[in-house]
Amino acid sequence: MADSLLRAVDIQKSFAGVHALKGVSLDIAPGEIHCLAGENGSGKSTLIKIISGVYQADGGHIEFDGKTLSKITPIDAILLGIQVIYQDFSVFPNLTVMENLALNSELSDKRKIVNWQRMRQIAEEAVAKINFKVDLDALVGTLTVAQKQMVAICRALMFNARLIIMDEPTTALTRKEVQALFGVILQLKAQGISTLFVSHKLNEVFEISERFTILRNGELVVTGHTRDLDSAKFSYYMTGREFSDEQFRAENLGEAPLIEVKNLGLSGAFEDISFQLRGGEILGITGLLDSGRSELSLALFGIREADSGDILIKGKKTRINTPQAAIGAGIGLVPEDRLSEGLFLPRSIADNLIIAEIDRLANRFKVFDHRKRTREVQRLVEEFAIATPNPQNACQTLSGGNQQRVVLAKWLACNLDVLVLNGPTVGVDIGSKHDIHRILQGLAREGMGIIIISDDLPEVIRNCSRVIVLKSGRIVQEMDAAFATEQAILSQMM
Amino acid sequence: MTTKSAGKKPGLFSRIDQHVLRLLLVMAVWMVFMGLTRASRFYTLINFQTMASQFPEFGLMSLGVMLCMITGGIDLSPVGVANLVAILMALFLKQLVPPEGGLPVYAIPLVFVLGALIGACLGILNGLLVSKIRIPPILATLGMSELLTGVAIVITGGAAVSGLPVEYAMTVNNKIGGMLPVQLVIFGVMAFIVWFLLNRTTFGTKIYLLGTNPKAARFSGLKNDRLIISTYMISGITAALGGLVMLANYNSARANYGSVYVLQCILVVVLGGVSPTGGKGRISGVVLAIVLLRMLETGINRFPQISSYYISLIWGGVLLLVMVLDYFSAAGRPGKRRRQTL
Amino acid sequence: MQNNLKKLTKRNETYIALVVLALCLLIEVRSGQFFTANNLVDIASAMVVPGLFAVGTFMVIVSGGIDVSFPALASLTSYATTKMLLDAGYTGGMWLPILISLAMGALLGAFNGVFIGLLGLPAMIVTLGSSSVFKGVMQGALGSVQLAVIPPGMRAFGTSALFTATNPVSGLTSRMPVGFLALIAVLLIAFFIMRYTFFGRGIYAIGGNETSAHRAGFNTKRTKFLLYVFVGMVASLAGLIRTCMMQQNHPTNMLGMEMNIIAGVVLGGTAISGGAGSLTGCMLGTLLIVIVENSMILIGIPTIWKSVFVGALIIIGTGVSAYQVTRAHRIKSSRRLGGEVKA
Numbered sequence A: 001m002a003d004s005l006l007r008a009v010d011i012q013k014s015f016a017g018v019h020a021l022k023g024v025s026l027d028i029a030p031g032e033i034h035c036l037a038g039e040n041g042s043g044k045s046t047l048i049k050i051i052s053g054v055y056q057a058d059g060g061h062i063e064f065d066g067k068t069l070s071k072i073t074p075i076d077a078i079l080l081g082i083q084v085i086y087q088d089f090s091v092f093p094n095l096t097v098m099e100n101l102a103l104n105s106e107l108s109d110k111r112k113i114v115n116w117q118r119m120r121q122i123a124e125e126a127v128a129k130i131n132f133k134v135d136l137d138a139l140v141g142t143l144t145v146a147q148k149q150m151v152a153i154c155r156a157l158m159f160n161a162r163l164i165i166m167d168e169p170t171t172a173l174t175r176k177e178v179q180a181l182f183g184v185i186l187q188l189k190a191q192g193i194s195t196l197f198v199s200h201k202l203n204e205v206f207e208i209s210e211r212f213t214i215l216r217n218g219e220l221v222v223t224g225h226t227r228d229l230d231s232a233k234f235s236y237y238m239t240g241r242e243f244s245d246e247q248f249r250a251e252n253l254g255e256a257p258l259i260e261v262k263n264l265g266l267s268g269a270f271e272d273i274s275f276q277l278r279g280g281e282i283l284g285i286t287g288l289l290d291s292g293r294s295e296l297s298l299a300l301f302g303i304r305e306a307d308s309g310d311i312l313i314k315g316k317k318t319r320i321n322t323p324q325a326a327i328g329a330g331i332g333l334v335p336e337d338r339l340s341e342g343l344f345l346p347r348s349i350a351d352n353l354i355i356a357e358i359d360r361l362a363n364r365f366k367v368f369d370h371r372k373r374t375r376e377v378q379r380l381v382e383e384f385a386i387a388t389p390n391p392q393n394a395c396q397t398l399s400g401g402n403q404q405r406v407v408l409a410k411w412l413a414c415n416l417d418v419l420v421l422n423g424p425t426v427g428v429d430i431g432s433k434h435d436i437h438r439i440l441q442g443l444a445r446e447g448m449g450i451i452i453i454s455d456d457l458p459e460v461i462r463n464c465s466r467v468i469v470l471k472s473g474r475i476v477q478e479m480d481a482a483f484a485t486e487q488a489i490l491s492q493m494m
Numbered sequence B: 001m002t003t004k005s006a007g008k009k010p011g012l013f014s015r016i017d018q019h020v021l022r023l024l025l026v027m028a029v030w031m032v033f034m035g036l037t038r039a040s041r042f043y044t045l046i047n048f049q050t051m052a053s054q055f056p057e058f059g060l061m062s063l064g065v066m067l068c069m070i071t072g073g074i075d076l077s078p079v080g081v082a083n084l085v086a087i088l089m090a091l092f093l094k095q096l097v098p099p100e101g102g103l104p105v106y107a108i109p110l111v112f113v114l115g116a117l118i119g120a121c122l123g124i125l126n127g128l129l130v131s132k133i134r135i136p137p138i139l140a141t142l143g144m145s146e147l148l149t150g151v152a153i154v155i156t157g158g159a160a161v162s163g164l165p166v167e168y169a170m171t172v173n174n175k176i177g178g179m180l181p182v183q184l185v186i187f188g189v190m191a192f193i194v195w196f197l198l199n200r201t202t203f204g205t206k207i208y209l210l211g212t213n214p215k216a217a218r219f220s221g222l223k224n225d226r227l228i229i230s231t232y233m234i235s236g237i238t239a240a241l242g243g244l245v246m247l248a249n250y251n252s253a254r255a256n257y258g259s260v261y262v263l264q265c266i267l268v269v270v271l272g273g274v275s276p277t278g279g280k281g282r283i284s285g286v287v288l289a290i291v292l293l294r295m296l297e298t299g300i301n302r303f304p305q306i307s308s309y310y311i312s313l314i315w316g317g318v319l320l321l322v323m324v325l326d327y328f329s330a331a332g333r334p335g336k337r338r339r340q341t342l
Numbered sequence C: 001m002q003n004n005l006k007k008l009t010k011r012n013e014t015y016i017a018l019v020v021l022a023l024c025l026l027i028e029v030r031s032g033q034f035f036t037a038n039n040l041v042d043i044a045s046a047m048v049v050p051g052l053f054a055v056g057t058f059m060v061i062v063s064g065g066i067d068v069s070f071p072a073l074a075s076l077t078s079y080a081t082t083k084m085l086l087d088a089g090y091t092g093g094m095w096l097p098i099l100i101s102l103a104m105g106a107l108l109g110a111f112n113g114v115f116i117g118l119l120g121l122p123a124m125i126v127t128l129g130s131s132s133v134f135k136g137v138m139q140g141a142l143g144s145v146q147l148a149v150i151p152p153g154m155r156a157f158g159t160s161a162l163f164t165a166t167n168p169v170s171g172l173t174s175r176m177p178v179g180f181l182a183l184i185a186v187l188l189i190a191f192f193i194m195r196y197t198f199f200g201r202g203i204y205a206i207g208g209n210e211t212s213a214h215r216a217g218f219n220t221k222r223t224k225f226l227l228y229v230f231v232g233m234v235a236s237l238a239g240l241i242r243t244c245m246m247q248q249n250h251p252t253n254m255l256g257m258e259m260n261i262i263a264g265v266v267l268g269g270t271a272i273s274g275g276a277g278s279l280t281g282c283m284l285g286t287l288l289i290v291i292v293e294n295s296m297i298l299i300g301i302p303t304i305w306k307s308v309f310v311g312a313l314i315i316i317g318t319g320v321s322a323y324q325v326t327r328a329h330r331i332k333s334s335r336r337l338g339g340e341v342k343a
Helices: A044-051 A074-080 A097-108 A116-128 A145-157 A175-190 A202-208 A231-239 A293-301 A323-328 A338-342 A349-361 A370-383 A400-412 A430-445 A457-463 A486-493 B018-042 B045-070 B078-096 B107-131 B137-156 B166-173 B182-200 B202-212 B214-219 B224-250 B261-271 B283-301 B310-331 C002-010 C012-031 C037-062 C070-087 C095-118 C123-141 C152-159 C179-196 C198-208 C210-216 C220-246 C258-267 C279-299 C303-336
Strands: A006-015 A018-028 A033-038 A059-064 A067-069 A082-085 A163-167 A194-198 A211-216 A219-225 A257-266 A270-278 A282-287 A308-313 A316-318 A331-334 A418-422 A449-453 A466-471 A474-480 C161-166 C173-177
Touching: A006 A044, A018 A033, A018 A044, A018 A059, A018 A211, A033 A044, A033 A175, A033 A202, A033 A231, A044 A163, A044 A194, A074 A082, A082 A145, A097 A116, A097 A145, A097 C198, A097 C210, A116 A145, A145 A163, A145 A175, A175 A194, A175 A202, A202 A231, A211 A231, A219 A231, A231 A430, A257 A293, A270 A293, A270 A308, A270 A449, A270 A466, A270 A474, A282 A293, A282 A430, A282 A457, A282 A486, A293 A323, A293 A331, A293 A418, A293 A449, A323 A331, A331 A400, A338 A400, A338 B214, A349 A370, A349 A400, A349 B202, A400 A430, A418 A430, A430 A449, A430 A457, A449 A457, A457 A486, A466 A486, A474 A486, B018 B283, B018 B310, B045 B078, B045 B182, B045 B202, B045 B224, B045 B261, B045 B283, B078 B107, B078 B137, B078 B224, B078 B261, B107 B137, B107 B166, B107 B224, B137 C258, B137 C303, B166 B182, B166 B224, B182 B202, B182 B224, B182 B283, B202 B214, B202 B224, B214 B224, B261 B283, B261 B310, B261 C123, B283 B310, B310 C095, B310 C123, C012 C279, C037 C070, C037 C161, C037 C173, C037 C179, C037 C198, C037 C220, C037 C258, C037 C279, C070 C095, C070 C123, C070 C152, C070 C220, C070 C258, C095 C123, C095 C152, C095 C220, C152 C220, C173 C179, C179 C198, C179 C220, C179 C279, C198 C210, C198 C220, C210 C220, C258 C279, C258 C303, C279 C303
Parallel strands: A018 A219, A033 A194, A033 A211, A082 A163, A163 A194, A282 A449, A282 A466, A331 A418, A418 A449
Antiparallel strands: A006 A018, A006 A059, A059 A067, A211 A219, A257 A270, A257 A308, A308 A316, A466 A474, C161 C173
16 A cells, blocks of 8 residues: 555564564554554564564565565664664763764764764754753753653654664653653654654553554554543453452551651751551552652661651551661562562572572571572462473563562562552553552552552552552542542642 | 563572583693603692692682672782781781790690681771772772882881791691691681681671672572671681791791782683683682682793793683683574673 | 853863863972973973873773783783894885784783673673783793894884983983874874774764664674784784883883773773763873873972872872762752752
8 A cells, every 4th residue: 555654564583492572563644653562572673673684584574655675774774764762772872962963873884983063963953853951961861751752753764764663662751751752743743753752651552642553462463543442441352361450459458657757857858748558458649740759668677868858657656767777667668660670680599589589598707508599489489370391480571460469479478568559550551550459459468568669540449448648748639549530630630 | 472481490400500510621631731741740649739829819809809799899908918017916926926836836826816817807998988888899998909018018028928937837737647728728628617607607698699689689688798798807817827838838028929810810710610600610610710820820831842931811801711712602502792891 | 152161161181271271280289390491302202101001001091991901012012023023034114013013912912802802791891801911911821031132123213212302401311203294194093093984973972872882883793803903913912012112021020000091081981881081181181190100300399199189189080089089979860850969
């Protein structure tokens, strides 16, 4: 069809015996905003890499502008007008914005000598395309994530881009920044540039894309218009399972609060935070990225010590100034970036599991009780159903979902009273997301106090018994989850 | 299409580090070569004793450097510590000599204990610079090395401290039962202690994890600062012991002895499979690397046509060879190679 | 004007320049001898060889690596050149020794370049190995001994002066060595490369993020390879000039300099992790170390205290810089939250 800008037809790709793509097709019209969705491992990254020339397909072909392409290299793709913006934006933090913008084009022109005036001109033209206001001489390392992304987009636009592919672009953006990004994508559309948006966030699929494609296990599940989609169908397409989401209701609440926070403050982050948490409750704390919610989680765990207010553990004033103090007080934290902050990927699964309770497996002289350690590892592997033939294998051999389990298991091995989770399902595929929610609800029912810090409103409403809304570092609303709606919370957050 | 975890069956060779295997291979090749060409000269007791005699000095220092590298740091100060401790203890020893000569029975153990204590304190200083002030370890230990050497020069006026009571060198150079050098025993004991720390105590597991991912270590409740200070403290102790052994070998102490050992220690540790980015390395590898290099050196000595200065060439050549082998064996596996800043 | 002043205060080089200036003033106040013509010439003369080494080290550190082999490389090439020309009874001018040195330096630099550039092995470890190899070749294969006599052409180069400065008070004279011109020349070339060629910008890019550099279109392997070739040539030149200036070739007395040179480069604001730094800063840092090493005697501190001061300088200098980094991080993360900063 002459209507299409890009057509991928029946793409096949295998890696060392793993069949990554089993005959996938994709169709994007000029100026279309298209969302490519799928869980981790569905094949969406592989498809992107084939379209951009990084990989070669084993079967099938790509048509661009009606012409069938045989083998494309990354340079070919760039010349055709296909630009990929990766999650790390591929920028140079130690160089200025101007250089970051101008380098690619200067290099592709095979220049050897640097002409700083020409580079500045190129940079000024680039930012003008989407009206991005920035100091060209600033080092990119000093910019915010959203600004870095804009730099990456401006750079992508410099090569007469026809199709921009964005890989999970909204992961680290605040809501306002996401809106700004969407505004830019609409500007691109107005200029006839198509956007292929890789994401697994349902609300984004709805908000910005016109058409969507969902992959699962390397196969095309469905492609169509966003207006024909709803959230139940989305979940089903993504996972092949139907989920009934249970609203969590707190039962068997403990008598006295496990943890009570009084007028807690951390300058530059939050102030005057007070709340209680009893066993059996799941408390949700939500707010925008700059509401102080992340810092609150760090303060509860002792990574950053609050400088005013008190924390009472089971009624006793306790100073939480280090993670060890927090653990000693029965508090654990599952950090936001599980992979870089929560796991030691090259080390064994066993080491990862026991690290938080490691001192308990040794005697007074810090010497390991070997049998105790092996038994504990075995117990945890079984209890949390961690799929591995040998716990001495490196943690990175586990699938993503299993790695999440290891992170949870690590803390639950410590007999904690309170577990704080910062963004527990960020970047997690839908199947594992539901599993994690189920585990958390189960833990609460067994008497633990859980605090979920998240900006995924459906997650918060469904899994918490109470919700606290933060804005600019202060509590603006506290409500029972049963009476909470997304609109009500949103209006308080902004 | 989820990436299935590649289940490794625990076979014999998967337990043993790949790198260690490669070292053993090179060693086996060399031993066969020596057996074929110079068997009568190489495989003698005296030769093994020679091999054993000189490596405790820097072998001890290597143990400390190894620990620091496992935490993702490095220690460039062992020689500075060693020399300063040797000088101070030499001066002290001379004070202990009673008017009739000889040494009181407690003198030598006292010197070792004091020396180790001084080494520990200097190591703690290093640890503080790295953990509290957050100076990159390469620069902190470099500065300390320079500083300590400077202090040593000022104390001695640049000259050597000699005239030690002969009992010291005799004791430390003694061979137990005529065969086993005391120095080797000292090294063996420290090597065992380090092995024990790494493999049987929580300290070992903790520093491996710290070196792998300091951020996750913090989030898991590990006391990063304290672990780092302890590590550098141990490095200070091993360096001090190395200095005391050097004192016996040279029967004197001087601010600039053994300056070549700094880089040699790092070389031997990397050869032994320790990654400069941290989190990896086994003591079996390091000990093996030391033995291998000594074997190469003494073997070369048996070929009188080849100047013993070629030793340097062999050190460097073997290191580069092993690195290239590591590279080509890792190249087959999927996944990006980590970019290393050192 | 206001803006320019603000930009100056943000730069590391300003602070280090102030420290150097303060030190010079201190010495001048105590001895009245610092800003004399002959002392300044002495300092310039002492800067030649460390300065040349520092340029190469700077470029390597910016690329994200660390090179510890340059003293061994310089020793090997200077020894080989000198010996070769002596044996051949060479009596001609300086151009041939320079050419031979540069060629050998390029070759040895390429040796490093193959492992670090083409194979991508970590620079510090590779150069540790190559440093040993170079030393071994020099001592083993070439049987290095001290050469007390050097070819007349080189001798002439070493003793010839651009001009002579006389101290009016003490009557001491100092020669400004011709070698200083070499330092200037190399500095200009390095400056041009780093600032005005994409080869140089590529070095910064690689030091910042090697994967991105590759994606942006830099030929990272070739850039790193050529970098080490260049560094080898500069180091070689430094070794040759040192031999000339000392009027003899001592095979091992440059060995061990690597750490102090690296310290000087880092004190000048070059990040040890790569991607940032300027030649100005690098020279200032090296100058600081050279002044501390040479001029302390002028304020009555005997040279025996030299190492103590250099060591303390490194610790304090890097400590202050590390503290600033931690502070900057804290400010940055607070600012992002729109909060007030309680520094």
